[in-house]
Amino acid sequence: MKDEDIIGLFWKRDETAISETSEKYGPYCRKIARNILWNEEDEEECLNDTWLCAWKTIPPKKPNRLSTYLGKITRNLSLNLFRKKKMEKRGGGQTELVLSELSECVSSPENVETSVEERELVSAIEKFLWKQPEEKRNIFIRRYWHLCSVKEIAEIYGISESKTASVLFRMRNELKNFLEKEGTAL
Amino acid sequence: MKNEILLDAIGKIDEELVFAAEKSKKKKFPFIKWAAAAAIFAVIIFGAEIKPFEHNPLVQSEQFIKIEGFENVIYGPILFEERKEFGIIGEDEIGLTEENRYEITEKDIGEFMGTVVEGEEDIIGSRVYHFTKYPDSDKICIIETPEGFESYVGYIPVQLEIGESSDSVFEIFGFPESLEKMEVRYSWGKTVFEINGEERERVFEILSGKENLGPEEESRRKAELFFETYGNEDYVFDENEGKCVEKVKGPVTYVDQNGEKVSGGSPSVLSRKLFLEKSCSIILVSEDGFELHVSYYPAVEMFWARGYFSLSEAETETLNKIFKLE
Incomplete structure (x- = not known):
């Protein structure tokens, strides 16, 4: 599915937006989360939170590039989780x-x-x-x-x-x- | 720490830089450069057409606006696919070429709708008009921006709180009085059939007056369905987390309740397949052109319409018949 179709689904508040986003950008966002966290469970958590964050922010946002928009959310969430885990002496990756x-x-x-x-x-x-x-x-x-x-x-x-x-x-x-x-x- | 400030700042750089880096790879061998030159030569000689890169300069973040008198609606610049939906460009068009941009002229300007009351500073106060081609639709409109006339499309972003009734969302759309069309789609973009007459009334009756149970209830039911099907607790609802968690990672092999072997995915992937079994979308279209998408999940006897609602077994059976899912 094309990005604009997916954004259209978000705007129409159609729940399939999440499964379509996860299917298209799951591997891309997981790679970003993996580089930061290197822990499958934490990656999964960040991915789910990424879709939720996209659901909450589109609309009103209409991202120009859905990939980098999602990637940015994943990066921020992963870094925040990394900091939290670091306090608990966990975490890895790069x-x-x-x-x-x-x-x-x-x-x-x-x-x-x-x-x-x-x-x-x-x-x-x-x-x-x-x-x-x-x-x-x-x-x-x-x-x-x-x-x-x-x-x-x-x-x-x-x-x-x-x-x-x-x-x-x-x-x-x-x-x-x-x-x-x-x-x-x- | 300052290095963390720097790392965060790098995370906020222009998306174009990030996108360009993602598309970049190692340099090509010289013969590939030659091949590219040959291709350009071929274009010159044979007049082949090059489609411009698909990029919509109008679609920017946070360009939403609100119009006086339409407080429940937020409007954003028209998307490429929406141009097709409204017949502004042909169904087969690809790429936002010059001709696909569709320049709005005087003949497109319909009746005055109101003025922009929310949005970026320079657009507030701009006049909004109906599209002549769609005089009854409040969904598409033309805004006289400082840069010229632009098409905008509106959506109703209502989201229900837990405990709220499904009637609240229907009221905002003006249903059932303003319900013009009810369509069933088995996959995105493909209308399978319309529901009319008594069946339409029956569907509406079933969907009305339900209480929003929230996303946790949906997750709980997913986990129950998983247990009923595979007889194990590899995918369970975690009360503390408020969501489903996998107890086993990676591809799994199970025997389902019918004795059939199922393999090839993680527990969450298998759960999703079960959840989506026979699911479909119901699109309710109002007289003024707004659409409410309802997701129907018979496997867990639930539907989603800006909230999570439960159905009885008898109601699910009736809807399955009407939606031709049996």
Whole structure:
């Protein structure tokens, strides 16, 4: 079923919207949840909550891209669950590694105080990414938006793991410098 | 921690960036580039048609509006499939090409409907008109936006609270007085047949006056159905969680109550198949063009109409006959 048909079902408050969404985007959203949580039970929970959240938000929303709209919900829910589980000393996947890598992009990771507005930060990151060559930009997004493993990214782009790691390392440094220059450093 | 702030901020970047990354893969070999060049050459030589990428620039998030006098309805920019539904473009069209955009002209502007009272700042106060082609429909309308005339389509987003009666949702749609059409669909988009006369009245009588039992009741019944069919508790209703949970992961093999072997899915997948057995959608269309979709689930003797309602065995039998599910 096409995305517009599915959105139409949500708008008509037709319950089959959920089964159609789950059938079409279940594997896609599960992959995102898996990268973050690496626990089947938790993934299932996040997926069910994703469909519920879509049901509650469409309408009034009419997402331009249903896939990324759902992916974004799954990512947020999975990260929230990850944080909860971390408090309970559980959880796995790529999240710890990704967080430790992102610490390189901030001045002092332990300090919570920040004067930067989130909106400004998001816009600076977007600006940084649009300036990057396409492949580098996509590698960065696969790693830090989808939380894919370095091995998986290397396979997708047909490059070695060490090259992928080195691209990411350089981009983190560049991002840090860029954020400082833009006055949005954390 | 700041790294978490950064991770959250990355999660909010432009969806186009994320979508582009998802579509990207390793670079093609040179001969593929050549093949692409050859294809373009072929287009130039033989005049083959290239369909533009299907993307609707009008459909943006949170573009819903409300119109004075239609407080129960929310309107959003018309979707591509809705253009087909209203006959603005042909059934076989694919992609929002220039000709499929349908430019609204003076002859399409019908009677004045009201003004926009809710929505983004620049659209509030805009005048709303009926579509000449559909003078009686409040579902489709034309709005005079600052950018020009745009078609909008409305939906009634009512959702019932637990304990509320199914009559509440029917009242909002103006049923049964405004009920113009009742259709049965076995799968999305395909109308199987219409229900008229006494049968229509009987259906309406059965669906009316029921109490919304909420989603937990539906889940409870799913788990009961699973137990009745397979005689095990691999898929049960968890009272604390308020939902069904799987006790066993991965593909399972069971023998059902008829002695038949069933395999190839997780308990939740098998449960879903049982739940959807003989299910169908009933579409109630009002005189002013609004649709109420009712999902009918005879396997658990329930129906859904913005709430979760129970049916008796006799009522289920009657509906099965009317909906030709036997």
